[in-house]
Structure formats: C-alpha cells, structure tokens
Amino acid sequence: MASASTAFTSLPLIDVSGLYSDKSSDRIAVADRLGKAAREVGFFYVTGHRVDGEMRARLLDQTKRFFAQPVERKMDVYIGNSTNHRGYVPEGEEVLVGGKRDKKEALDLGRDLPADHADVVAGTPMIGPNQWPELDGFREDITAYYDAVFELGRRLLTGFALALGKEEGFFQRFVTRPPSQLRLLHYPFDATAEDVQGFGAHTDYECFTLLLPTAPGLEVMNGEGAWVDVPLVPDAFVVNIGDMMEVWTNGQFVATSHRVRKVQEERYSFPLFFACDYDTVVAPLDELIAPGDAPRFEPIRAGEHLFAQTVQSFTYLRERLARGEIVLPKNAKALSSFGQAARHDAPTGKAGHG
Template sequence: MIRIPMHTAFDRLPVVDIAGLFSDDLDRRLAAARALDRSAREVGFFYVVGHGVPGSLRSALTAHARNFFALPYERKMQYYIGHSRAHRGYVPEGEEVFGQGARDRKEAFDTGLELPADDPAVARGTPMLGPNVWPEDLPGFREAVSRYYEAVIALGRVLFRGFALALGLAEDHFDTLLKRPPSQLRLVHYPHDTQASDQPGIGAHTDYECFTILFPTAPGLEVMNGEGQWIDAPPVDDAFVVNIGDMLEAWTGGAYVATSHRVRKVVEERYSFPLFFACDYETVVAPLPGYATPAALQAYPPLVAGEHLFRQTARTFTYLRRRVESGQLVLSDEAASTASFGQHARAAKSAGQD
C-alpha cells in the first residue's frame, strides 16, 4: 500500500474545540488555531465543537429538507438546476457523474449567496452567482434554509480567521477575499435502499473550495488516511465535520491536504448538508510566501479559484456537460490547473510511476 506523506495513519477523526476562536483573548484564539493547524496538517478532516450554531437550526433544516424531497418527482423538477442561471435548484438522481462515469445515486437541492440580478458580479455573468431558486409553495422552507446558511457562513468566517492565525498571517488576511463568494449549501438526500451493499456511493474526490462544513444525519462518509485506508467518519452529536479543500491545499503548498473522501452506500436513509466555503470567484490562489518553496510553486501554479470550481462543476453536472459539448458554454483556459489535489490522486500518480 502506498504511503502518502503529510498525513498520518489515523483511524478516527480528531475533535477540535474552536470555542477559543470566539474569545477576546488572543492567547485563547491562538490555542484554538494551533489545534486547527495540527488537524489540517495531519488529517485534513476533523470534527469541530464549540461552534455556537444552535441545534434548532439544524433540526429545522432537516425537517424542511424531508418535506421537499418527499414531494413527487414532477414537483421537484419544477425547480431543476438546469433552468437556473446561477446553478441553483433541484438536482435529480443521476444528474451528477463522478470518476469513471458512474452516475451518482442521490438527489440534492443547491443554494448559495442570494444576489439580485443587478448585482455587478451577476450582471457581468459571473458563473454560480445570482438569485436562489425557492419552492415558494413550501411554507418556511426558504426561511429555514436561509437562517442555516447565514449561521454556517458566519462560522466559516471565524474558521478562516483561525486558519489565518495558524498560518502565521494577520487574523483578517482572508477577509477581503470573502465579499461575494460562490459558497454553496447543498441539501442532499440519499434514499432508503434495502438492496444497498457495502460499496462506494460517491467515488473518491476532494472538494474544490477552501474548506467544507458538513452536517450529516447518518453514517456513510469515509475518509482516506495516510496509508490509503478508508476510515469511517460517523456523525458526532453537536459537531460539524470540517475538511480541507483544494484552495487551502494550494495556498499552503500542500502543507494542508484536500483529503480524499467518499460516501459509502448504506441501507438507512441519509441526509447530508455540506456548505462548501469558497473565496471570491476572481481570487488568484498560489502558495503563500511562507509556503512558496520551489517544489510548491511547481506543484501549484496560480489558478483562479472560481474558474477551478466552475470547471470541476461543469465536468460533473450533466446539464453543464451538454452545454460544453454543444459549444454553448466555453470554459476559460485559466481554469486548467496542473495541480493534483488530494492523496487519492497522488497515490494514483505514484502507482503509475512505480
């Protein structure tokens, strides 16, 4: 089995108490930041507690997600994501295609930062920015999802300040890059499947943004450790799962690794609510000065964060793939990065060289 550097052979995810990040005491913030840094370097995936997000928001989100996904297919398809100009709305089973062409066996509802059509970034046609799509015939849905989104976005900003401290930067270093981020919240439903066997439901992948804040309702998530083994990451009471994404890997020159993960098919019904915390679309990402070694600069050439996100999204969603194939959608060449993110990709590359 191939040994992947920079990750330990962990057999469970660490728990990081981030309550100190909310303190007025710099020493407490630094202590919490050091704990974040250690988990980001050694694992890349961890639980966070002490986050301050009320459980009532998670309960309301779950209840309204159940109500939406219980609707007839025809009703849900009225909000099909392919009708949206900002990549928002309902994602039916089979819409997403991962890895070797395997269709994903889940359904989802995608939301993001609510921006009006006359917002300058939207008016310029920036992908993945714009108004949300809402099922207005479901009372309370929009309010519950929006309240949750706002609370977890606020948590993400606090985490970003913690990462800045951990990396030896000014605490507000990333603040200016978070004005209109295409940070998506996905409501994901894995239906009850009595025929499910113990096998991957979503193939190994990394997340394209800076980091992800996940609230799951049932087991199924698996994380690859430094020995290439898959480790269960079951839900923990009152904790979020946080994982490093591609942009933080690039910024740190690989010191933080966008840990590969997958979802295993399980018999029980499962809901999953990842918020993919992104920086502004036009942000140019390259190794930070303290991490810009010759090897890091070669491995992580500059890339535009939003272009990387949109290119990867366009490779996954059927409606976007069709637009690319027809010439209706042309992806920027700037989006083509030579970096390989996550230890799964590195393992495959190493295996090919051996």
C-alpha cells in the same frame, strides 16, 4: 496524531469556542489545533460552535419536506433551468467516472444576489439568485442556517490565518461575495446498498467545507490510501480542507479525498462549501515556500477552478459545453487533480462535491 503521509485512523475533535473569546490567547490555542489537524489529516470535527440545535432541526424538517415531494414538483426547480447552477439535482445528474449513477439527490443553493447585482449583470458563473421551492417557511429557515454556518466559516478562517502566522483578518478580504454553495443532500434508503457507492471519492474545490450529516457513511482516505470511517459525533460539524487552501498553503494543509459508501439507511447531509470570491487568484504564500524551492502549485483563479470542476461533473453542463454554449476556462484542471486518491492513482469517480 499521525502524519498525513501515514495511516491516521481517526479524526481529531476540536472545540472552537475559543475563537469567540475576547482573549487572543484563547483564539491562538484553537488556531494551533486547527493548524495541526489541517496539516496532518485535512479532516476534523468541530464542536463549541454557535449554530444552535433548533436551527439545525428546522433545516432537517424543511429538507425532508422538499425531498418527500413528487419528482415532478422537485423538477419545478431543476438545476438545468438555472443560469447560475442553483436548484434540484435528480439522481444520476452527477455522473461518476465510468458512467456509474450517483446514488443521491440534492438541492443546491447559495447566497441570493439580485438580477441587477454587478456580478450577475457581468455573467459571473455560480453567482445569482436561488430557485426556491414553494414551501412555507422554507426559504427563511434555510437562509438562517446558511448565514449561521457561513459565520462559523468566517471564524474558522481567522483560525487558519493565525495557524499560518498571519493576522486574523488576512483571508477576510477574499470572502466578500463568494460562490459558497449549500447543498441539501438526500441519500435514499436502499436495503440492497450494502456496498453501493453513494458518492465517489473526491476533494472539495473551495477553501474548506462545513458538513452536517445525519447518518454514517462518510469515509476519508489516509496518506497510505486506506479508507477511514467517520462516525457521527453529536452536535459536531465535520470540516475538511479544500483545494484552494491546499494551494494557498503550498500543500501544508491537506485536501483529503473522501467518499460516501455503504448507505444502508436514509441519510441527509448538509455541506456548506466555503469559497473565496470568484476572481481571487490563489497562489502559494511566499513564506510557505522553502528558500531555493519552486512553489508546488501554479496560481489558480478560485472561481474558474470551481466552475471548471462543476462543468465536468454535471450532465446538463456537459451538454451545454458540447453545444458550445459555455466554455471551460483556460488551463482548467481535470477532475481528481487533488487529494490522496489522485496521488495513489485510485479510481475516484469524482462527480462534483458533497
């Protein structure tokens, strides 16, 4: 596998079934492969997981039902009606750099927390209840999928800990009630869209992402600034490192820029953005800083980074910001601060994540 600073041309495929093994040697073997992929590419396929096919099929069926509704029905759960960034995202709500319209619609969901939960009462951004559409079985099927993929994310987190020389549970204390978002994404069919941007180049703001796509279109940028296609692999998730894991590892793990291009067929995509708890202060681990060197990153409060990037990406939030209803956290980073696209000074059109 080529270094992240060179032109890798494909993504590694990792069977993670060993992470479920009682044998530590099996778990360590998978962790070694995860660490290699995270350092050298920042993107990889995952097979051997336990998110079964019937659950994935129900997710797709329910998603198709939702997006097939008239726009006015979908707008019943418009994200702008939410106080915690949950709900329907119509096409154009996420605006790319230069004002380009984003060719997708979405339903953004997360872990439901009741109104009397301490984090909700405290007004913690990105935390709280979902807006659920009134479709039979929708909430149950989507929640079951969320729980299964989140559990897969926990397994990967143990592997990343081992890959960094930590004990398996090192990161688990940071994921007790994270704002981990599940997006149901729909890229409509457009026969004229041979070279139309479906979603601009970006990195993901959280620790890592578990993506289930239904059609081609995803591309990742290698270390030389070239775009590499990510073809579909049956029964596989696509996993990519996010900003927080790049910071934690002092840049050893790579948050790789990616985009959706050339959407020539109807496409659905399901990323779960695996976050750590909102108030987690993420800073480079001491042992990953070479003696005599300064850390490559300043400490970042994980939730504040996520919130700041989201505010800068969504029209309704930028309008709230302009009216003084919300404020950006201090030291908020500008969009496109991570990833190869930023390092190559490429036009990214970063518009959130998905």
